[in-house]
Amino acid sequence: MKNGFRQSMGWVHTWGGLVVGWILYFVFLTGTLGYFDTEIDRWMKPELPLETTPLHEAITIAQQRLEQQAPGAQRWFISPATNRDNPNLRIFWEMPGTDDARGKTGNEILDSATGQPVTARATGGGQTLYRMHYALHYLPVDVAYWLVGICSMFMLVAIITGVVIHKKIFKDFFTFRPRKGQRSWLDMHNLLSVTALPFHLMITYSGLIFFAFTYMPLIIAGSYGIGRDAEERFFDELFAETENTEIIGVTAPVASLHLMAAEAESHWGKNQVRCLEIHRPGDASARVHIGSQLNSPLRASPELVFDGTTGISVGEKAAFASSPRAVRDTLLGLHEGLFASSGLRWLYFLSGLLGTTMIATGSILWTVKRRAREYQKPRGPSLGFRLVERMNLGVTLGLPIGIAGYFWANRLLPVDFSARDQWEVHVMFLLLLATLLYGALRPLLRGWNELLWAAALAYGLLPLVNALTTSRHLVHSVLQGDWLFAGFDLICLVVGACFACAAVHLRDRTYTLPQMPATRSLIAESA
């Protein structure tokens, strides 16, 4: 630790960032992909049809299926395909439970053309990638939550100390000076941090809020006592439904749902119906809640409530419940970005990528700063330094390559292979491991170059793999106007091209700059 406030902050920033940098990189990259989780889901299930059925037909089909599958249920839930988060008609039901346990639940994705459930290949899809950013993988979730929480806390500290130690935050606001070695890395790291600073702060802080109840259990214990029962009581009160009518026991058919949906549409506008929730269908006490699209970060939307048997509107439930709840929900809503339309979603994605790159450049900057000094040591660079160099290479490129492998596995593993969704993930982590090993065995700059080419090929060839294994190739998608599939292919090509450019750029640099002595491999050096 050095003397002086700024120096101390610098020390915390450097070492705190380094220790958790690779996990944060993983969290940021998988989380950023989470902004397109549904789109990735769709791409990974090419069997699912493109949904075009109008709302009222979809509702009728869903109701028929629910009557058949779950008569006498406690609750039905219908999500028509009216927003990006829900590209296919989805139904969910919950049967009446006992005092001790919740009732049985079920859910299906329906083809609105036939009314039958659609089956797609088993895949983790975008949801598994998205889940990894807070639950990691291969670890018990509680451990993972804590691990990610500690890393997020370090991230928050790194952001704040980063602002403190950035002396020219305004003067260098727009500054990037390329081809100047360490200066350029620092500029790049600063630029990536400062441009998306509101995002970085928001995403890290709200990420911690997500698991506040896990990280700070004593706050609940303070008012509710210790133990599982106390916790459940707290959550029951926090998320309590305002209205909890008992089943009357008199059967009465559910009134026309699409008339209610039509009324909701006339209230909010076309395509604004997000979901229908039917409480106690078939009973005289039935209530229908219709929710509107999420149009703000509040993470809740206004609901219209109807009498389920007469279809008459009985009131409106505002999205806003209470101020403390609204503060929490707004932070979570900002984090998830479910309210974001496509333009804003891309901005979220961009900010996430900037954050990911910020972390990677930070870790690389650590080695760049120390490189000259380390290589002047009579016995060569220290083991710690070489470890960081190799980890940077292996993680920075290994994770994108692993994710590409996840997509490749989705297309190449046999569709009837029973554990295919698990193997998709295994392929991803095996590739990450392989990249780490490869990076450790090759001369450093050559390792970077070769792995950049590997990443370029992994993404560049993905549209080709897609074309060979499904009927939905790029040309077909463009002609059909299916911009989700076309977009995925195009993004892969762009990402592949970026990696290829980086590889070419790095090769030029390797030849123009004087050779670093870092040409021997990690293993050879330590031997």
Next chain:
Amino acid sequence: MLLAFLLTFAACTAFSLAMDRHLRQVWPGRSHSRHSIVIYRCCGILFLMTATYICAQRQGLATGLVSICGLATLSVTLLALLFSYRPRWLAHMDYLCARYLIKPAV
């Protein structure tokens, strides 16, 4: 969204050109007078406020504020890349009538 982006980009351009360092990247040898700095900054504030207003008007205050942060992120990133690699492109975007506002270098 496009209009809001253009305005945000214009605002960020004005803020950056209010700095001598970036001004010279676009027009080498020029520098600011006392007045031109103020004019540039005021233009920036005006553009940014208009963009914020448009976003809030179209998307509601909550979503609008999120959008403007995202647009500013995009704009600053683009500008930093332009200044480093293609500063002359900014000279072509002569929308601030920059040439008339700035005194030539002595």
